[in-house]
Amino acid sequence: MKRSDFTQMLSELLKPDAIRDFAPNGLQVEGAEQVQKIITGVTASQALIDAAIALQADTILVHHGYFWKGESQVITGMKKRRIASLLKNDINLYGYHLPLDIHPELGNNAQLAKLLDVELLGGLEDGSNSVPVYGRLNSPMPAEKFAEKIATALNRKPLDNIVRNKPIETIAWCTGGGQGYIDLAASKGIDAYLTGEASEQTIHSSNEQAIDFFAAGHHATERYGVKALGEYLEQQYGLDVTFIDIDNPV
Incomplete structure (x- = not known):
C-alpha cells in the first residue's frame, strides 16, 4: 500500500482532527513510500525501533509517538538517536494518542x-x-x-x-x-x-x-488498542503486521 493511502485510511478510521491532543497524530517521521511490513507497539522507544529494524519493517505504528507539547524542541541525545535510526532505515513512524484511546x-x-x-x-x-x-x-x-x-x-x-x-x-x-x-x-x-x-x-x-x-x-492498560488496530489492518487490508510488547513496569 502506498504511504499516502495508508495515511488517509488511518485518518478516516481514527479521526484525529476530531479531538485536541498533546502531540501530532498520524505520520510523525516519513520513511518508505510503500507500506508493506508494519510493527505495532505501545511506545516508539529505541527498543521497539531496533526490533523493527531487525525484522526489516518499513513502518512503526504506536500509541505513544514523538513531539509532545512542552518537551524540548531540539533533536539531541535520545531523541536524535531514535529519529536517526528511523531515517537511516527509511522507516515511517505513525503515532495515535487520544484518537486510539477513544x-x-x-x-x-x-x-x-x-x-x-x-x-x-x-x-x-x-x-x-x-x-x-x-x-x-x-x-x-x-x-x-x-x-x-x-x-x-x-x-x-x-x-x-x-x-x-x-x-x-x-x-x-x-x-x-x-x-x-x-x-x-x-x-x-x-x-x-x-x-x-x-x-x-x-x-x-x-x-x-x-x-x-x-x-x-x-x-499494561494500553497494550490492547494498538494491538487491535494492527489486527484490524491485517484482516481488512491483508497487511503484514507484528505486535511487539516492550514491557514497562509503569
Missing part, C-alpha cells in the same frame, strides 16, 4: 472493557469524544475479586484502594495516566474507578468519596 471498537478503553468483561455504556464527560468512559460489570463482584481479575487479564497485580464493602456494579475507567478523572467518576456515583497510574492525591479522593480505585499500569 475509538469505540479498537480503542484502548474499548479493548480493556472487553478484556475485563465490562459493558461500555458511554463517555464520562459531556460530548462525543470523552476520554474517560463508564460502564457496568457483566458479572458484579467484590472489589477484591475484581482486582484478581485485573491481575489475571493484564498479567500485572494492580495497586488498589478498596473502600466500599459492597460488590462493584458500575465502573468508570481511562487507560494510561487518567487518575485525575476519579473525582468526576465519584461525582456521578460510580462504584469504582480504574486507570493506569496513581498520584498521591488519588488515594485521598478514593477514601473521602467512597469510590474503589485500581491502578493497573500505564503500559
Whole structure:
C-alpha cells in the first residue's frame, strides 16, 4: 500500500482532527513510500525501533509517538538517536494518542472493557469524544475479586484502594495516566474507578468519596488498542503486521 493511502485510511478510521491532543497524530517521521511490513507497539522507544529494524519493517505504528507539547524542541541525545535510526532505515513512524484511546471498537478503553468483561455504556464527560468512559460489570463482584481479575487479564497485580464493602456494579475507567478523572467518576456515583497510574492525591479522593480505585499500569492498560488496530489492518487490508510488547513496569 502506498504511504499516502495508508495515511488517509488511518485518518478516516481514527479521526484525529476530531479531538485536541498533546502531540501530532498520524505520520510523525516519513520513511518508505510503500507500506508493506508494519510493527505495532505501545511506545516508539529505541527498543521497539531496533526490533523493527531487525525484522526489516518499513513502518512503526504506536500509541505513544514523538513531539509532545512542552518537551524540548531540539533533536539531541535520545531523541536524535531514535529519529536517526528511523531515517537511516527509511522507516515511517505513525503515532495515535487520544484518537486510539477513544475509538469505540479498537480503542484502548474499548479493548480493556472487553478484556475485563465490562459493558461500555458511554463517555464520562459531556460530548462525543470523552476520554474517560463508564460502564457496568457483566458479572458484579467484590472489589477484591475484581482486582484478581485485573491481575489475571493484564498479567500485572494492580495497586488498589478498596473502600466500599459492597460488590462493584458500575465502573468508570481511562487507560494510561487518567487518575485525575476519579473525582468526576465519584461525582456521578460510580462504584469504582480504574486507570493506569496513581498520584498521591488519588488515594485521598478514593477514601473521602467512597469510590474503589485500581491502578493497573500505564503500559499494561494500553497494550490492547494498538494491538487491535494492527489486527484490524491485517484482516481488512491483508497487511503484514507484528505486535511487539516492550514491557514497562509503569
